[in-house]
Amino acid sequence: MSVPPTEERNPHTADIDRLPTLDMLRLINAEDRRVAPAVAAVLPRLAEAVELAVAALRAGHRMHYFGAGTSGRMAVLDAAELHPTFGVGHDRVVAHIAGGLPALHDAVEGAEDDVELGAAAARAMSAGDVAVGTTASGGTPYVGGALRAARAAGAATVLVSANPAAALAPLADVHIAVDTGPEAITGSTRMKAGTAQKLVLNALSTAVMVRLGRTYSNLMTDMVASNAKLRGRQVRMLTQATGLPAHACTTALAEAGGESKVALVALLAQTPAATARRALERTDGVVHAALSDLRNP
Structure with missing residues (x-):
């Protein structure tokens, strides 16, 4: 069996242990x-994965990440930030x-080698969903079990690896193979391969959210304002998008029941919050479409 690129020895760092800090x-x-x-170099493949996920989520289906070790932790981090x-x-x-919540801070013995564990994790999937397997080597058995089960359920499958x-x-409809080569410390895939996984997953999920209308321009319209900092960001976003003073945006936000997107459409279209909300409901929450709907009844 061939050695994954991440397991090869890096000739550039052979003397790393003898260098000054x-x-x-x-x-x-x-x-x-x-x-x-x-x-x-793999953006065309990443774009294909985005399209799969957009189609799935728009149709009411789900996207599932599966990974072990560093790759799994990156997946958990990315998913946790989306709400x-x-x-x-x-x-x-x-x-x-692999290994569940304890694996976020400790290695769980044998979990990544358990094909059935991966298959069990994917049993909740159904036709129309998207499974994204993350593994630096491209061969983690847990991920393989999950992708096989997902495919059997009729879900689309994506593999994110550091191994072409x-x-x-x-097992993947789309393989995003980021060739990061040998690590600075041989086999330590928390380094370049881990960084690549984070970049890919961040780009994947962000592009999906933008395509689903969860932003207006580059502003977050659907964020959950759970603290004072984020409530301040809501008002700042409205002032940036509309050019109106903060007090006007604060008033609009209150009239919209704290919903940034409703306040934004109300301000841009100069319409009551209730009218803005109905326009967003008619247009799947896409601000540009809602504004067009209000201008062309």
């Missing part, structure tokens, strides 16, 4: 700089990590 950090940073171009950032229900994008020759690639 600053030189060591420069060497690690030089390796890190290889990650973004490697992600750029507060974009107001997405916790059950719409779900992350599964990933063993699990045949």
Whole structure:
């Protein structure tokens, strides 16, 4: 069996243990700089994954992440941020990590090697859903079990790996293979491969949310304002989008029951909050479409 690129020895860092601290950090940073171009090379595949996820979520289905170790933790982190950032229900994008919650802070013995554990995690999936398997090596058995079960259920499948020759690639409708090469410390995939996974998942979920109308321009219209900082961000977003003073935006936000998107449409269309809310309901919550709907009744 071939060795994944992440397990090969990096010739550039062979002397890392004998370098002064600053030189060591420069060497690690030089390796890190290889990650973004490697992600750029797979953007067409990433775009395909975005389209799959948009179609699924728009149709009322779900997206599930599956991973182990660093890859699983990155998936859990990405999914956890979507509710507060974009107001997405916790059950719409779900992350599964081999070993469950304890694996977030400790290695769970044998969990990533358990094919049946992965299959069991995917049993909640149904036709129309999307499964995203994350594994640096591209061969983690837990992820393989999940992708096989997801495919059997009629779900679309995506594999995110750091191995262009990933063993699990045949199980994926889309394989996003970010070739980050050997790690600075051989096999330590929490480094470049982990960074690549974070960049890919952040880009995937953000692009999906934008396509679903969860932003207006580059502003978060659906964030959950659960504290004073975020309530202040709501008002700031409204002032940035409309050019109106903060006091006018605060009033509009109150009239909209604290819903940023309703307040935004009300301010831009100069219409009551109730009218703005109905327009958003007619247009699946997309601000530009709601504004067009109000201007062209």
